[in-house]
Amino acid sequence: MNPLIKQLKKYGNLTSEIETELNEKIKSLIKQKGDFLLKEGQIVSNLFVIEKGLVRSFYNINEREINVWFGFESGILGSVMPLFFSQPSIENIQFLEDTTLYYISSNDLESFYKSSQEMNTIGRKMAEEYCKILEERSFLLQTHTAEQHYHWLLKNQPEALQRISLGHIASYLGISQETLSRIRKK
Amino acid sequence: MNPLIKQLKKYGNLTSEIETELNEKIKSLIKQKGDFLLKEGQIVSNLFVIEKGLVRSFYNINEREINVWFGFESGILGSVMPLFFSQPSIENIQFLEDTTLYYISSNDLESFYKSSQEMNTIGRKMAEEYCKILEERSFLLQTHTAEQHYHWLLKNQPEALQRISLGHIASYLGISQETLSRIRKK
């Protein structure tokens, strides 16, 4: 089954009719390490799913990069502003490994939402799920020190720490690479 | 018009039939300064709108309170976990002023979502809008120093700064009250 359809189905049922229509709209994409999925200011209105690979999202502030999230296999992703509001992205998304993706445009998604109650529900559940992820992120940012956050990662996403360089992790945690190195020494 | 219905209508059209049904389900609530709308761990699955008043949301960590957001007149609000997932809230919501609210239970909302395509769309748009708000919050948290964030508030929410005490603002910005006082002196 198409990886993107597989993910959509986690949020609700799909008739085989809709599934067939979806298959016609979903495209795939192969990108190399270092390439960009999108840069801030761009309006790339697609919903993506990663079949294989790794991406990072980061903000560009004062010639510095601040990592926001990382996307792995099976992860559904997209940039909120382009995807939900057809407006310029505030984040950059770049590949950290050679990556294979599947995607559907938000225009096509909107059509499905109009014609299919079940797809509309799936769209709602996806947005609600994304709220949960975003709330958890804010929660961690506001209530945990970088050190606690790092230990949380060790427990909850150990594979991530192995695939992602120290500098990127430090940027994600909001501390310098040196400080993270010292935390890790303990 | 009922304040909650007025807010829902910002996200999409409603037939007068649905509007009538909604009116039967929406209840109101008057609370006093200091009261709680909900405490962490509780499952209060309602969508609220404030007609008049002020609330704050905060996390309780190590016997400390960390403010997360403030809710004002006309603001739609609810706690993500109870509202979208019927699970315990991770945040506390407390009234900072005497407040009048209208609300509908998420059970009733779910019924509307099933029976009405237009309500389902409104639910999706609300969740998408909330994603935008949450993303903006994370963006500010990660890319701006507390001082920059404070100046951003001065520009974007000056009324808020007048109604909310310095201690609460400092907690919201993630700095001590003393540091905020010094920033403000400049």
Add this chain to the structure above:
DNA sequence: TGCTTTTTTTGACAAATGTCAAAATCGTTA
């Protein structure tokens, strides 16, 4: 294997911020 490049660690120091305690200011009520 040896060489180059990238990533990680270490050390020294400066800058920013939290903490604690006390003083000053503001707002409310008797």
Add this chain to the structure above:
DNA sequence: TAACGATTTTGACATTTGTCAAAAAAAGCA
């Protein structure tokens, strides 16, 4: 107006963390 409590400001000091520079370690490649 006086007095009380709550809020805000100020000062002194300790702690944390960033920055810069350099060394060490690891990874990639001929």
